Each structure stands twice: as structure tokens, then as C-alpha cells.
Amino acid sequence: MDLSLNISSALRLLGDSSKTQCATYQEVLQKVTEDLKNDCKAADTTALENHVNDDGVVIQCHSALATLFIEYVRGGHNTSVLTSSLEDLNWPADRIAEVVREIESCRHLIHSRLASLGTYPPHIVDVDWKLNYQVRSSAGQEGGGAMYLVTLHTEESQGKRGKVTFSCSLAELSHLVTRLRSEAAQVMHHILI
């Protein structure tokens, strides 16, 4: 894994049991895991700031460990790469095992948060529909065939939600469903190969 000098130095310090006590190491590990499992934007390091005599070293260790977690998932690495990287930083086996366990427990969550970053077209996650028959309008139109109102619910980057609404006749909805059916069949065929 490609880690900067500052991150590597802070990690080396965190793994060194002669320089970072077990209790402090556990506190940092727990805080990083909690912050990444909850909303990352709400990460609060005030608890770590209680280490008043360390010139912010504990907070740097927190940032370095969080970076390690994120880079591990971002790069799609496996546990042997992580173990090897921490061994290079002279981490003891017990601390390596604990970090590997915690990273794997929140890997999926970090992955989905990273996937939601960046810009991409609205992603359809659900669909609603209504079927209407028009009785009359102010323009003088009377009667009319079946008219569907379809709403596609979408998710966009940074968790924004959107909607796309359109109307269509029975024939047009048949056309749309035929397209979607053919698309789904071909996609599934390729995925299963």
C-alpha cells in the first residue's frame, strides 16, 4: 500500500508498544472503527484531545489509522497486503491481528461510502406508478384512455435523493417494459456467464 511518510511515521509510533501504551492504542483503534462505521463527517476527536501532554500525537495516530483503513478498502487489497505493510512498520502480531479484524468488520461500509463519492448520473433505486383515466379538463378534453404516471426514485452523489416523473399510455408502458425485460435478460445472461 502506498502511504505517505507522515502516515507511515504515525503508524509506526502507534504500533510500537514501548511508545504507545496498550490503553491508548485500544482507544485510537476503537475511535477509528466507530468513526468509520458511523457518519464520517461527524467524527469528533475531542475525546482524544484529552491527551494534553502529547502535542497532538494521538490525534495524528488516529488520522493515520483512519487513512490506513480507507486506503486498504479503496485499493481493494487483501489481508496479506495489510499484514505485510504493518509488519514493515514493526507492528507486533497481536496488534496486527486486531487491526485486520476491525478493518474487515467495517470493510463493506467503507466500500459503500467510497462508492457514493464522485459524480454519477442519478441512480434508480425504486419506481412508483399510478393508473388514471381522464374524465374532463379545463381545455375541454373529455374521456381518454388509460394514462400512467410513473415516478423513478433516484439517489445521487452525497446522498441526495431525486425523482423523475413522466406520463405514458398503455402502449408506451408496454414498449418501456419490453425494453426493460430484454435489457434485464441480457444483463443477467452476461453476469451468469
Place this chain on the structure above:
Amino acid sequence: HTMVPPLSQEHKSQLSLLVKQDAAVLNDFCGLAAQFVKHGVHPKVFASAAHKLGVLPSQVEDAIRALVFLLSHSTQATATKMEFQDLITTLGFTEAAVNVLTDAYTDNEGELKEYLKKMGVQIPHYHNLEWRFDILVGSRALSHIAEPLITLQLSLDTHTCPGSQTNEDDGGGKQSEPVYDKLLLQTDPNNLVHMTSVLEEALHEARTHHSRRIHRYIK
């Protein structure tokens, strides 16, 4: 049918330009009103007509819009030929002018009904769906991935109103085809299957006994 609502003072004032014109000029204005309803009129046409009449282009445009209002609202109220003639006679049009306007009213009935439809409640309407199946292999935030992704282009008719044309490169002011909004969307295989299944249920609903009964009742 409903009564034709009385014209506002503003509309009457805008139509006063037409009241002064002879039948031939009024016939030209009726032609422009018909064009306006179908596919809009280029501002150059207003300027050219204004130059010939010695008035401002805005007065010509206002007169045409007021004429379209008169014709469309009479159509909406399903006014008979006689009721329409009575209305325009009260506005001060001569007998020859009344005949020209009545012909425009009856000859363009279909186009005026279509125009009224466009003025009513409009919701973007489905036109087409194109799709593409991709595999996402990486991004700035995530590398070494293999995620199936479906990109969709949904074309919707958003019923852009005909009216004054502003296209500089289209001197004739004609709009031969509707313009569709093309929306770029994406989804994944699971949501694609889910969406297909939900919309299949929607199709089934129109074919139920209950739906057919409502449809027969409304017809």
C-alpha cells in the same frame, strides 16, 4: 357548452389594430395566428408586418396573441358560429372582417383544440428508452472493482409551447419535430429486475376487470 368569457380591456385594445384593417390584411393576420398555434412565428415576421402597417412590431405581436386568445377561448367554450360572430361584431369588426374571422375559427378548429391541449396540465411524456450495459472497473474513490452498471437514456416530451420563435438560424420559424429532453440515468442489475417487475404489475392493472369497468363508464 359554456359561455365564451368576455374579453379583457387589454385584449380589446390589442385587437383594435385589427379592427382598422381591411379584409385582405385581416386574412393575413388569421394566417399568422394559425401559424402561431401550430408551430410559432419568428419575430422577423412581426417586424415585417409592422413595417408594412407603420406600427411597432410589439403591436403586431400583441394583436396576433390576442387573436389567438379569442379563437382558442371560443373553441374551449364550444361557441357556435353565430355566437362567435356576435362576439366579434361587438368588437367593431366590419361584416367582411367578421366573415374572414369566422372562416379562420371554423377552418382551424382541429389545430385550436390541439393548442388548448398543450395549454392544459402537462406532464413530461414518455417517448423512448435506450440502454447500455457496462462494467465499472475503477474510479478516483475506488479501484480494482468490477461492478455491473446499466446506463439509461430516457427521452421525454416536455411539451415545449409553440409561440414566438427565437432561433436566429431558422428564418422560416418552422418547428418540424418536437424536441425531447434526454435524461441520463443509471441503475444496477438488482434494481433493473425490480423496476421491470413493478412496471409489469402496472401493465397488469389496466387489464383487470375493475379497470376495464371504470374505462367503459368514463367513455
